Amino acid sequence: MEKIIVRGGATLRGRVAISGAKNAVLPVIAACLLTEEECRIAETPNLADVATICEVLKALGAGVSLRDRELIINCRELTSHEPPYHCVRRMRASFLVMGSLLARTGRAKIAMPGGCAIGSRPIDLHLKGFAALGADITINHGVIEARAQKLKGNRIYLDFPSVGATENLMMAAAMARGTTVIENAAEEPEIVDLANFINSMGGRITGAGTNIIKVEGVERLRGTFHTVIPDRIEAGTFMVAAAATGGEVLVENVIVDHLKPVVAKLREIGAEIKEEPSGVRVSGNGELRAVDVKTLPYPGFPTDMQAQIMALLTAARGTSVITETVFENRFMHVNELKRMGAQITIEGHAAVVKGVDQLMGAPVKATDLRAGAALIIAGLMAQGETEIGCIHHIDRGYEDIVGKLRKLGADIERVDN
Numbered sequence: 001m002e003k004i005i006v007r008g009g010a011t012l013r014g015r016v017a018i019s020g021a022k023n024a025v026l027p028v029i030a031a032c033l034l035t036e037e038e039c040r041i042a043e044t045p046n047l048a049d050v051a052t053i054c055e056v057l058k059a060l061g062a063g064v065s066l067r068d069r070e071l072i073i074n075c076r077e078l079t080s081h082e083p084p085y086h087c088v089r090r091m092r093a094s095f096l097v098m099g100s101l102l103a104r105t106g107r108a109k110i111a112m113p114g115g116c117a118i119g120s121r122p123i124d125l126h127l128k129g130f131a132a133l134g135a136d137i138t139i140n141h142g143v144i145e146a147r148a149q150k151l152k153g154n155r156i157y158l159d160f161p162s163v164g165a166t167e168n169l170m171m172a173a174a175m176a177r178g179t180t181v182i183e184n185a186a187e188e189p190e191i192v193d194l195a196n197f198i199n200s201m202g203g204r205i206t207g208a209g210t211n212i213i214k215v216e217g218v219e220r221l222r223g224t225f226h227t228v229i230p231d232r233i234e235a236g237t238f239m240v241a242a243a244a245t246g247g248e249v250l251v252e253n254v255i256v257d258h259l260k261p262v263v264a265k266l267r268e269i270g271a272e273i274k275e276e277p278s279g280v281r282v283s284g285n286g287e288l289r290a291v292d293v294k295t296l297p298y299p300g301f302p303t304d305m306q307a308q309i310m311a312l313l314t315a316a317r318g319t320s321v322i323t324e325t326v327f328e329n330r331f332m333h334v335n336e337l338k339r340m341g342a343q344i345t346i347e348g349h350a351a352v353v354k355g356v357d358q359l360m361g362a363p364v365k366a367t368d369l370r371a372g373a374a375l376i377i378a379g380l381m382a383q384g385e386t387e388i389g390c391i392h393h394i395d396r397g398y399e400d401i402v403g404k405l406r407k408l409g410a411d412i413e414r415v416d417n
């Protein structure tokens, strides 16, 4: 079993380059199913989740190869409309192929993605949307089957601005007959990246990045070349790590606009943040102030940064209240942080964090991806050694986090025992 060992106390200094965004590249890869022509995707991050979605595409008949971070995908002939269950179980984002498969082949059969450590995560909004586009949906023995001769554009109102549902419906509508309007759509930068990708294939999507997205269906889409946007969550994680150690780090390859709520909170906590031509410089002077944080859909504070900011606030002066409004149960990291001496109580959807003088290293477990990142940050701040297990969660979404932190001066290693 591999583990990450962090010995706390080092101050992070230097520069770190952020990789392409996991949550942008996954839907973009799924959208390659929309065309018979070759698509090339630059700045593909080396992540377990990327390997999983590529495995899904290969199982459907696609040719997939990787050369110097450029992914080359060819979906000329599709031989299946059923992504393998072991992939869907491993990664919920496998469900993102439903919209493009339905659009391209008129048929998709996918096992229901279950709940996970951050909550039940239903897919009702995806399914209601597909039905509104004319798909016939049946669910048997936990397997969803969708069929449609030809999808037909419609007006769809999402009860919640779901990122995945917005993406799946954009892909389904891209080749539907007529116009689809998605209201109360998610506004995340990854939605904009997907719209840009589909438009570069010849799609006609407007309004991405606002809460009303209009998709005019086209007859066919062609191959394209696309560069994935930088990962705002990886960037935010390194910014928090810099502040947590009282260090100074230049985070390169970022779009600072995508990080506004994180920058605002870090400044409130006491970090100094400067935009520079090549990135964003974060300096911490070691003094951290308690703040309240509430997660919200974009442009609000991202739920994917909630665990990391909590780790930082465990050592702030005063009491912080962190409210999670996006997922029903995303506080699994609280018990692990408590093992390290953090003082946190959960009250409904809020975690009340009373800052302590010093965290202590301890054996802990990454319960999910961002929980794992939070434990690394806590380990950097703690006195002594922190041993983090279940690091396969971290590999899903952070490219070489150990190597990147080591270059910044962290005392961290990956061990296999």
Ligand SMILES: CC(=O)N[C@H]1[C@@H](OP(=O)(O)OP(=O)(O)OC[C@H]2O[C@@H](n3ccc(=O)[nH]c3=O)[C@H](O)[C@@H]2O)O[C@H](CO)[C@@H](O)[C@@H]1O
Pocket (backbone or CB within 6 Å): 022, 023, 024, 026, 092, 093, 119, 120, 121, 122, 123, 124, 125, 126, 127, 160, 161, 162, 163, 164, 165, 186, 190, 303, 304, 326, 327, 328
């Ligand atoms: C691969 C990817 O991009 N993952 C991101 C995506 O996940 P994902 O696309 O799964 O997140 P959603 O935006 O869909 O989920 C937000 C909320 O809506 C609920 N919901 C969603 C769909 C649905 O049909 N019914 C329903 O009730 C969910 O349970 C959750 O409470 O956005 C989340 C919210 O920013 C991020 O945390 C994830 O990192």
Ligand SMILES: C=C(OP(=O)(O)O)C(=O)O
Pocket (backbone or CB within 6 Å): 023, 092, 093, 118, 304, 369, 370, 397
């Ligand atoms: C929750 C996340 O990802 P996923 O939706 O793939 O589980 C995440 O990136 O923090």
